[in-house]
Amino acid sequence: MKVVAGNWKMNMNYKEASALFNSLNNRLINDVEVILCPPSIYLSEFSNKLKNVKLAAQNVSSFISGAYTGEVSAQMLKNIGVDYCLIGHSERRALFNETNEVINTKIHLLLENEISPIFCCGESLTDRESGVQNEIIHNQLELGMNGLDLTQLQNCIIAYEPVWAIGTGLTATSDQAQEMHFFIRNYLKKRFQIENEILSQIPILYGGSCNAENASEIFSKNDVNGGLIGGAALKEDTFSSIIQSF
Numbered sequence: 001m002k003v004v005a006g007n008w009k010m011n012m013n014y015k016e017a018s019a020l021f022n023s024l025n026n027r028l029i030n031d032v033e034v035i036l037c038p039p040s041i042y043l044s045e046f047s048n049k050l051k052n053v054k055l056a057a058q059n060v061s062s063f064i065s066g067a068y069t070g071e072v073s074a075q076m077l078k079n080i081g082v083d084y085c086l087i088g089h090s091e092r093r094a095l096f097n098e099t100n101e102v103i104n105t106k107i108h109l110l111l112e113n114e115i116s117p118i119f120c121c122g123e124s125l126t127d128r129e130s131g132v133q134n135e136i137i138h139n140q141l142e143l144g145m146n147g148l149d150l151t152q153l154q155n156c157i158i159a160y161e162p163v164w165a166i167g168t169g170l171t172a173t174s175d176q177a178q179e180m181h182f183f184i185r186n187y188l189k190k191r192f193q194i195e196n197e198i199l200s201q202i203p204i205l206y207g208g209s210c211n212a213e214n215a216s217e218i219f220s221k222n223d224v225n226g227g228l229i230g231g232a233a234l235k236e237d238t239f240s241s242i243i244q245s246f
């Protein structure tokens with residue numbers, strides 16, 4: 001499966017968000033799953049209009065329900081027709097103190113509510129400079145996806161997002177991306193004892209300063225099944241050309 005997801009983060013006012021959503025949603029897009037991750041306040045309205053794109057929430061509560069002011073539950077997201085949710089994004093890990101354990105709780109809640117997690121993992125610049133990136137990713141996958149079985153894994157998307165490449169304009173080279181994607185796929189193969197055919201169907205996306213210029217080179221790699229796009233997802237023309245980069 002080829003996937004391009006646009007993570008809008010906390011950007012765009014209502015008018016801008018509606019215009020971008022409508023134009024992407026009305027385009028026929030062959031052969032690529034396009035997932036938009038708008039701020040949660042827009043999800044309900046957009047979900048009533050879905051045609052050619054899918055919706056992802058950017059976050060979900062780690063609690064089921066109750067007195068948790070400001071939180072939105074997995075069940076609520078499901079009720080309004082949200083199919084995916086970002087989990088473990090580096091901004092949530094760094095700015096909102098999300099631990100691997102919290103991320104794991106959220107993944108289980110999402111899957112129980114039939115929402116597919118888009119599980120983000122990635123190492124910092126210091127980690128990469130010290131050469132420990134594989135250990136870091138291994139740890140994030142091991143703890144974040146703790147307790148999942150193969151069927152549940154098959155409902156997940158993985159996004160490799162090196163923290164040093166997010167919003168910085170520094171992109172991993174296509175070889176660096178391929179190397180890590182191969183490492184992740186190999187990890188999943190061993191951990192879940194998966195046959196190659198099923199393994200190849202688990203989407204692993206690259207994220208981090210992916211744009212209209214570098215997407216086709218990155219997407220051409222064997223183990224890269226698409227991208228999780230931040231800044232370049234905020235403009236229709238750049239995001240559209242990324243979608244056409246396979």
Ligand code: PGA
Binds near residue numbers: 161168208230
């Ligand atoms: P970026 O963000 O494309 O702006 O680097 C990617 C992301 O944070 O998902």
